[in-house]
Amino acid sequence: EPEVTQTPSHQVTQMGQEVILRCVPISNHLYFYWYRQILGQKVEFLVSFYNNEISEKSEIFDDQFSVERPDGSNFTLKIRSTKLEDSAMYFCASSSDRGQSWSDTQYFGPGTRLTVL
Amino acid sequence: DAKTTQPPSMDCAEGRAANLPCNHSTISGNEYVYWYRQIHSQGPQYIIHGLKNNETNEMASLIITEDRKSSTLILPHATLRDTAVYYCIVRPSGGGADGLTFGKGTHLIIQP
Numbered sequence: 001e002p003e004v005t006q007t008p009s010h011q012v013t014q015m016g017q018e019v020i021l022r023c024v025p026i027s028n029h030l031y032f033y034w035y036r037q038i039l040g041q042k043v044e045f046l047v048s049f050y051n052n053e054i055s056e057k058s059e060i061f062d063d064q065f066s067v068e069r070p071d072g073s074n075f076t077l078k079i080r081s082t083k084l085e086d087s088a089m090y091f092c093a094s095s096s097d098r099g100q101s102w103s104d105t106q107y108f109g110p111g112t113r114l115t116v117l
Numbered sequence: 118d119a120k121t122t123q124p125p126s127m128d129c130a131e132g133r134a135a136n137l138p139c140n141h142s143t144i145s146g147n148e149y150v151y152w153y154r155q156i157h158s159q160g161p162q163y164i165i166h167g168l169k170n171n172e173t174n175e176m177a178s179l180i181i182t183e184d185r186k187s188s189t190l191i192l193p194h195a196t197l198r199d200t201a202v203y204y205c206i207v208r209p210s211g212g213g214a215d216g217l218t219f220g221k222g223t224h225l226i227i228q229p
């Protein structure tokens with residue numbers, strides 16, 4: 001069964017450093033998303049991406065964040081200058097396979113745990 | 118998106134059916150009810166979704182009331198591995214770009 005994959009599983013960085021979190025969405029999916037979950041808190045939507053541009057973004061997704069689909073398979077989240085409060089689990093998701101059936105169901109990856117020291 | 122209300126926690130004995138309720142009294146006609154679960158800090162796992170008819174798949178059944186203001190997720194034979202936080206989310210059809218709004222969900226604990 002196809003699945004969303006994410007790398008690395010755990011990233012440790014120093015405050016102020018740039019990090020790039022990587023995701024490989026399900027093949028043939030058209031929409032891509034990033035969410036985050038601070039320890040003990042709710043899963044929060046960050047951004048959605050469709051047709052090589054941002055479709056929606058939340059208030060959390062400020063100028064420190066950017067997303068990119070550098071090739072036909074990867075989807076990345078970049079945090080330009082990390083802060084302590086960026087420590088969280090980051091989940092990638094994808095949806096909308098226009099193959100045999102149209103579906104809005106979002107499928108999530110296992111997440112990347114980001115620790116900012 | 119319509120707001121959902123779920124009990125914060127529930128217990129269920131292993132092997133019994135787990136029935137998780139969700140209220141979504143402000144749901145609109147074009148909004149689907151989705152259920153996800155999250156085991157520990159893993160990524161949310163899709164379970165099932167429906168519009169107005171009851172749905173069943175290999176994981177669970179979804180019962181939606183006729184007025185669509187509430188629903189129940191049923192895990193027919195709960196196992197210890199079903200211990201997780203279960204989220205009920207309503208979302209409009211065709212809202213491909215929209216992010217999902219997660220609440221606090223129901224922490225289901227399966228007792229041996």
